[in-house]
Amino acid sequence: MNNLQFEINFAPQKENHFRETLDQGGFVLLIEHNSAGRDNDLEAAKERLRQLESAVLDIKSLNCALAITDAYSQQDSYRSLDYAMGLNMATRDRHIIYLSGRNTDLESGRELVQFAKAGNFPNLVAVTGDAATGEGVRDTRKRNFLESVHSLHLMNDGNFFQGCVMNPFQYTPYSLYPQYSKLVKKLNSGAKFIVTQAGYDMLKLQALRWYLGERGLYFPTIARLLLLTQEKLEGILDKRYPGIKISSDFRKILDKESQFSSNQFESAQWRRLELQAAGCRLLGYSGIQVMGVDSPAKARIAAERVAGALREFTSFEQWLEEYNAYLAKAEMAPLSPSFYMYDRILHRSYPETPPLMSEIGELKISRNEKFLYKLRKFFFAHSDTQSARNRHFWKVLLAGCRSCSQCRLPSTFYVCPEHCPKKLANGPCGGVKTNGDCELGNFECIHSYKMRLALWQKKMDKLEDVYIPPIDGI
Ligand code: SF4
Incomplete structure (x- = not known):
């Protein structure tokens, strides 16, 4: 196939089936599976996991494995690693395990990484973690969130094949670029592959591939796709899945699909998954991670459908024609106007010359913001080398200081990271709203x-x- 870009890492390391599949340019299908809720008996839940694993590894049409995540926004679930202990010891190198930073400090993060090593789980994905369902700013502040960049640093010592997550589905320059900056920081911090946030906008998925190519960041990238059910759709509309966006045009399509019967809705979702999977392959993705496939039977259907789609679409042009006909000009961006990083996305598979980057437009910054920045710089330019109590009164007055133990203002453009409800200093979480507002x-x-x-x-x-190191143990 032409114009495909496979990302290959050459560093010799211990045998690892997942990494080798990516290295050899194979396309992986990861079945996303949440760790069980604590209302389940852990041993019984592990037994069910073993059955799912055996069904998934039995699939021969594709490189199929599991992505064990921490339960999405669920407060009361087993740690993904405890649950993943149900996986067969000999096949753990096929799967990826998400390590969430929610309710985790540096010390417990370190223990978790040691636990992963002892348990023979070589493929980890570092995530900061979502706010818990129903919790607002105040409750979220009370929790510890270990930033994914810190977790990646912890994993660097362990001979892991560690990945990171990025959300390309942002629609203003001010919400999009910080996601890209944080991605590069994660790659600089040791991430070796990338998994995207779940989303439907193929233009954004292509923009990410172009950006990585343009920067020479040849890392395997896996697109997270969602097989929708009515229940999941309601969850997204209810904002129970932060970061996943549905445009009004797409909503109309979904309404139409659900108009007649649940069977019709389901078959439309399978077709969408097929098209997206084939598109991802042709855009240079190394695989997909599918949410919403929760049983061995469904995993087998997913593999069959995806394998069929990969056979059906062998050129970008052929796929694009079908995809455009399927979308019927529906707008997948949830915001109008929407910002895309490049011109003419989804017109060609990969540009021969660097693609033209879109103009950010007029810089949005007020006179007050400029004045405040200058004042803060005047007072706090060296505050990172001084005691945190130094000029405390001015810090409270000018930067809303919340009295942490190490001032980081000079590294953060004088915006105190303690104002983020998750206290993230290195970059945004994936839950930022469409308009750039905090998810909370x-x-x-x-x-x-x-x-x-x-x-x-x-x-x-x-x-x-x-890279802004952790303070106060998080
Ligand atoms: S301020 Fe930004 S990074 Fe922090 S929780 Fe809100 S959206 Fe996430």
Whole structure:
């Protein structure tokens, strides 16, 4: 096939089936499976996991494996690693295990990584973790969130094949670029493959591949796709899946699909999955991770459908024609106007010359914000080398200081990271709202604000280059 870009890592390491499949340019189908809720008996849940694993590994039409995640926003589930102990010891190198930073400090993160090593789980994905369902800013603040970049640093010592997550489905420059900067920071922190947030907009998936190619970041990328059910759709509309967006046009399509029968709705979702899977393959993705496939029978159907689609679509042009006909000009962006990083996305598979980057447009920064930045810089330019109590009164007055133990203002464009409900200093979480607001309230995500300042200061590189180490054990 032409124009496909396979990402190959050459470093010799211990045998690892998942990594080798990616290295050899194979296409993987990962069946996403949440760790069991604590209302289940752990041993019984592990037995069910073993059955699912054996059904998944029995599939011969594709490289099929499991992605064990922490339960999405669920408060009361077993740790993914405890649950994954149900997997066969000899085949653990086929699967990937998500390690969530929610309710985790540096020490427990370190223990978790040691546990993964002792348990023979070589493929980990570091995530910061979602806020718990129903919790607002105040309750979220009370929890510890170990940033995924810190977890990646912890994994660097363990000979892991570790991955990271990124959300390309953002639609303003100020919410999109910080996701990319954080991605580069994660790659610099040791991530060796990338899994995207779940989404439907193929333009955004292609933009990510173009960006990685343009930057020479040849990392295997896996697209997370969602096989919708009515229940999942309601969950997304209810905002129980932060970061997953559905446009009004797409909503109309889904309404139409659900108009007649649940069978018709289901078969439309399978066709969508087929088209997306084949498209991802042709855009250069190394695999897909599918949410919503929760039984051995469904896993077998998913593999059959995806394998069939990969055979059906062998060229980008053929796929694009079918995809456009299927979409019937529906707009997948949930915001209008929407920002896309490049021009003419989904017109060609991979540009021979670097694609033209879209203009960000007029810089959105007020006179007050500029003045405040200058004041903070005047007072706090060296605060990271001084006691945190130094000029405390001014820090409270000018930066809303929340009295942490190590001032990081000079590394964060003088925006205090403690204002993020998850206290993330290195970049945004994946839950940022469509308009750039925090997933937990109607205020701008601090990382969008930082990006506006970075752009004004012409220091965008700082957002990806400067790793801000953990403080206070998180
Ligand atoms: S401020 Fe940004 S990074 Fe922090 S929780 Fe809100 S959306 Fe996530």
